[in-house]
Amino acid sequence: MNKILKITIIISALFSLFSCQKEEGLRDESVITYNKTLNTEFDQWIIENITTPYNVEVKYKWDDGEVSNEFTVTPPKIEKAKQFLEAYLNVWIKTYDDEAIAGGNPDFLKKYMPKQIVLVGCPQYNDDGTMTLGLAEGGKKVTIFNIDQFAEVQRGYFDTDEEYLQKRKNAVVKAFHTLHHEFAHIMHQTKFYPDEFKQICKADYTATWTFFQQHDAEVKGFITPYSMLNENEDFVEIVAGMMNNVKYSNEPHAYNINLKDSNGNVLPELGEVIMTEWEWYLYQWGWAYDENYQMTQSPEARAGYNKFLQKLDIVTTYYKEIWKIDLYSLQKRIETAVNSLQLN
């Protein structure tokens, strides 16, 4: 019996070595079909000015794989995509690049900037009535919405041409908020900022930041309500906030505003104070009218202001020391770049 079993096992083993596999050669041609996309003059401009020098893929034509299927969104108008990308190149890419080169970190931008940028014509309308204007995925891809409204502002009835142009320039600066914000995330995810930053407003980080108004946030030492979400958002919102307020960075402006005494207390008298836009923003931190309709900065707002200044110092020092980027110098570069833009 054992003999029969042994024979059976041997034959089975022999059969197991036998194979029906036929050795067929691979095809010469690929089974994957590939369509060369239409290469327009604008596509060529993108390749030459953005993709090749900075290794960034720009997607502005419809590709449903790049956006959420839950929303109806559209590709941007070509002329608006051009306008945005020209600004992106000059106001965002080149300013960072020049600043990094000047600081002695020439590879900085090419190494860390988001490698894919997706442009969407309209906002992403959310069910809760809000609009999404920008999204970032893991520091690699940034989606910018509402490109069709890029640099579009309502012209006031009494606006002069100059005032209207200035409004459009402001809109251009603000349009890059998402990119500054997301890029700052890449920075701190690559090299941590000092833990000391996290301690300054530790008690006030909250998931319910949407319940807070801008003034409430400032009183607690935050630049925006969203920065109250957590330390990282706080950190990046400071950077984005600085880059959103760049007017008069090269030549400070005379603002007509309430004066302050030597202790920093707000006075009822108005007067001219020479400041950059960013300084002006900080100057009136947490201001509100009191019961006598006098502008004032409450002790809480003053405390919030002091906390913010501590955080601001950490952020600017971190950028300067770790990345060789002087954020104040970058403000100047951005202002210069925006003023050089041709906004038709």
Added chain:
Amino acid sequence: MKNLLYLFIILVGLSSCEDEFEYVFDKTPTERKAEANNELTEELAESEFGWTTTLIVGTSPMPLMGDRITFNFERNGEENNGIVSMTSAYGSAESEFAISSEGGSVLRFLTPNEVLYWLINPSGYDPKAPTGFGADMEYIYTGTMDGKLHFRGKSKDVTMILEKATEKDVNYTRANELRDLYNSTASANFRFLEITGGIDGATEENPQYARIEDPSYAKYFKEELKTRFYSFLHMYKGKRVKGNASSYIFTNEGIIFADPLVIGDKTISTIEYNEELDEWTIADEDITGKFITAELPLVATPGIVDLYINEFFGKTRVGIQGMMVDDYYAAGPIKDFLEANYSNYDAPRLNRLRLVNNFISPDTGENLGSGLVNLDYDGILFAFVPLKMEKLGENTIRFTRDGDIITTITGAAEKMNTDENLVGAIDLLCDEEGWMIGCDIIEANGNMYYDCRFFQVKNPENQMEHMGVVE
């Protein structure tokens, strides 16, 4: 164990290396998909004058909107993409297109243009206040039937049927002219379809009217899109039927209504322009009638005259009785009289005029009936012109002087009888042919709001506006 051996031998006997499979297709799925895409691209690009479609989109709760568009596809070499030019009555524009595989061959419009994308742009956060219709920009090819290419919207299920265009289809000059011609009628007070046959009860002598309105929905859209919209208002079996906002589709023959007018079991979807008669006629089978403009509201709001006499003139709301008669809410010559009266500071000033019914004299407590009253701010001093109010038709009312002026204001009677502006305004108000009332009815917060306009029958330039509320 023997059994095991037998089984093994049987298995060996049954084993086979036969591999002569019969392939159903002689190409791989990838090759077949590429071939299908190629064929579709080729077909689209080969049509000499392109392809035309009447694209009607709309997903609940959005209304139906559409346009007639002719597509001309220009292929990018041998690739399944290229440039498509689109033409409609609103102009021409280009987009990039591509054909790719995704549950079949999918035609995708990759870049936006003004001709198509007003239908595609998202509807915004409030579907009742759209900036577009959120229609599809990707269409799955579902097959060819009678030479027509059938597509289905990838996400919204919009149907698009492309029909081979003729030389005539490419040229939208006529459609453009007809659009301008039709839009020039917008200055009329009212636009109607006058139905004279094919609908129950409609005859030449006794036509039925469907009012073509400019829906408030249009105001959310950018300026150049605002004139594209209409909605119908008509009476059916004594009831007022208000249709949804929708869009005109201009063709070289006339107008297609994206959301047709349905009266009972009859549908009116198209009007065509007759050059010889210089009029737009209903083109639907078995229905006769034409498009007309009118200065008076020919579609009545049932019971509106009674409602005014008994409710809006008769009752007090928010402390104020009746309907204000002043220049701000008026138009035409009556406005001029009221405006001049308002600017007249000669005592006594009589610039708080109201049409009222069952007016109780603050002086005696007597019911003075219906009339035109000027009541001071304190509601004490008044001048009352008695007016008879008659219902001449379902939405026609006539005011007639009905006795001497009753007043507690010194000099008021004399002024009302002699001041040219006051006399002029009251005379226009009391014209013997009366006033027709046209209303929009809006239901909100449990109330019915009657947004009405009075048109003087003799001269419809004379108008008065009023909002009545039934709580």
